[in-house]
Amino acid sequence: MVSVVAVAKRAGVSPATVSRVLGGQVRVSAETRARVLQAIEELGYRPNEVARSLRAGRGRAVALVTGDIEQGINAALAKNVQSELEALGLDLLLFNMEHREERLRHFLERAPSLALRGVLLSAPHVMDMPTLLPVIQAAIRSGVAIVSLGQDFSAEGIPSIVNDNAGGAAAAVAHLIASGRTPVAFVGRIETSVVGRARFDGYRASLLANGEDVDAGLVWEISEGYRADAGYQATRAALKRNVHFGAVFAASDELALGGMAAAADHGLAVPDEVAFMGFGGLSWGAFSRPSLSTVAIDAPAAARAVGEVFKADGPPGAAGLTIIPTKLVLRQSA
Amino acid sequence: MVSVVAVAKRAGVSPATVSRVLGGQVRVSAETRARVLQAIEELGYRPNEVARSLRAGRGRAVALVTGDIEQGINAALAKNVQSELEALGLDLLLFNMEHREERLRHFLERAPSLALRGVLLSAPHVMDMPTLLPVIQAAIRSGVAIVSLGQDFSAEGIPSIVNDNAGGAAAAVAHLIASGRTPVAFVGRIETSVVGRARFDGYRASLLANGEDVDAGLVWEISEGYRADAGYQATRAALKRNVHFGAVFAASDELALGGMAAAADHGLAVPDEVAFMGFGGLSWGAFSRPSLSTVAIDAPAAARAVGEVFKADGPPGAAGLTIIPTKLVLRQSA
DNA sequence: CTGAAAGCGCTAACAC
DNA sequence: GTGTTAGCGCTTTCAG
Secondary structure (H helix, E strand, C coil), X not given: CCXXXXXXXXXXXXXXXXXXHHHCCCCCCHHHHHHHHHHHHHHCXXXXXXXHHHHHCCCCEEEEEECCCCCHHHHHHHHHHHHHHHHCCCEEEEEECXXXXXXXXXXXXXXXXXXXXXXXXXXXXCCCHHHHHHHHHHHHHCCCEEEEECXXXXXXXXXXXXXXXXHHHHHHHHHHHHCCCCXXXXXXXXXXXXXXXXXXXXXXHHHHHCXXXXXXXXXXXXXXXXXXXXXXXXXXXXXXXCCCCCEEEECCHHHHHHHHHHHHHCCCXXXXXXXXXXXXXXXXXXXXXXXXXXXXXXXXXHHHHXXXXXXXXXXXXXXXXXXXXXXXXXXXXX | CCCHHHHXXXXXXXXHHHHHHHHXXXXXXXXXXXXXXXXXXXXXXXXXXXXXXXXXXXXCEEEEEECCCCCHHHHHHHHHHHHXXXXXXXXXXXXXXXXXXXXXXXXXHXXXXXXXXXXXXXXXXXXXXXXXXXXXXXHHHCCCEXXXXXXXXXXXXXXXXXXCHHHHHHHHHHHHXXXXXXXXXXXXXXXXXXXXXXXXXXXHHHHHHCCCCCCHHHEEECCCCCCHHHHHHHHHHHHHCCCCCXXXXXXXXXXHHHHHHHHHHCCCCCCCCCEEEEEECCHHHHHCCXXXXXXXXXXXXXXXXXXXXXXXXXXXXXXXXXXXXXEEXXXXXX
């Protein structure tokens, strides 16, 4: 590997000067700079990022810890975040949590020794903060920026970027009610998912605000995953119990797709007999039949907010809360 | 940050001994080892991975360069690969190529300075190997293992893990023909995607083997993306031209979903009037209505093959070709 | 079996 | 404006 020393030799200067040319902060005479640049060119020199990181005490990688990258919304987030970080010269480390919290803790413990620039916590789970906070604070102390992506930890001093889950859910439910699709059921993970609960809260609030009441029989908790099969099972079970509902509001697009399948299998017309509303705004939603109405999450905006955190180089600013608006997208299913 | 020196001091030994205990290769007296271990415990010491990487000349990160992480199959791959690498103590760097080749080259150029353990090339594009090979070889020379995930570069000396695209496609088409769904159309990217072309080759071979002929009017090239909208547009265009076909074989599940939507919008019953077959085996495929028949890709198996490459620590073994079998999954759409 | 020393490649102090 | 030196934290000779 060609190093600063080699470049320095070739340019007839000291390694320090090469470094100065590279850094661009300290003044170097135009002539020297030119010679160094030429040597760099000729040797095809590229600074060793590892050495830089060791020297600087921190590297240029940001980790995205996600609950399940196979869920469309997480993949969308990963894509947008990677692109945003890249513009800042940062790399993205991907860590799939697989919905297991102890994996998060282990990873967080490794963050300082990896000299990570930051860790984006993007899991929807209810987290055991008493256990996690010490690890998080240790990471922060050693220079790792911790950012929550999805749930609000600003009270714990963690900058948080959060979708307007309750607002989006409320708008969706209001629409369903206004269209006469009552009663409105809810499918999602409430017990163990903060995000799921926020969407549920919006559902509940909207019901109440519109003079409907919350029927426990219409709230379908799912235990595992947030994928289509869970939506299918929950909806089918309700149908089998002869529960009556005019619409299903699902906490993800995948759940909604599963729900629509259950309705179809039960011989119900969507949206005429049951309407469906998803959450996420995934691109395939426009191509199911019926196409899926949904509360669209603005992944690019969330990624931009992440970019902002890392743009200002110093210690992370105030542990604020950034709320990313959602948008109701009406298609055929509701 | 607590370092080997601090641990050494506390244990009353030299840094070298601490390192030996950590390494586990060299013999250390049981008593000394115990003292060191205790000091490590007490101080909460974790070895600095960056320093290790600098010292060792290479790090513990493997990059996955993917065409588009939002495509379900790529997310599935990322998930399985991450999990497999993690078992080997390796981290996954995610780089979304966004279907632009010059981005690949730039990333490859950075690989050595990042001291990457390896780079998984997982883009379906036709690549300009004359341009790329020098960069790849430079990376290999500096210790970065290059592995192709998706297309066969074994002739170029790059170990390759490839799905049985042609075989899977052939089986799918044979099934369509056997079910009397002729003529069979093909949607996919042929011009610029090696993977798309391999699937097309399987389609073509199967047609020929079954006494059907290849009708250029039934081969729908798509230019941008591999997502549902492309499948929709291509299918709709054919329908508008009054092209007749009994089935559509799509090169991805997303394309198939889009195609089914176009058929539905055109008033065609699936599968009675037109059958659809996807490629990928994504989990939501079981929950579209009609549910999607598909050629399932075995992402876990591909990930395991990746694991094998990095398990043997030394220089990568023979630049072999590993073919991952696909499986025909029959559901409602065909 | 253990310690001392060197050095991976880089940059920030400190001279001059 | 530029060179010299030191040291980030680690592991691996080389001695003992």
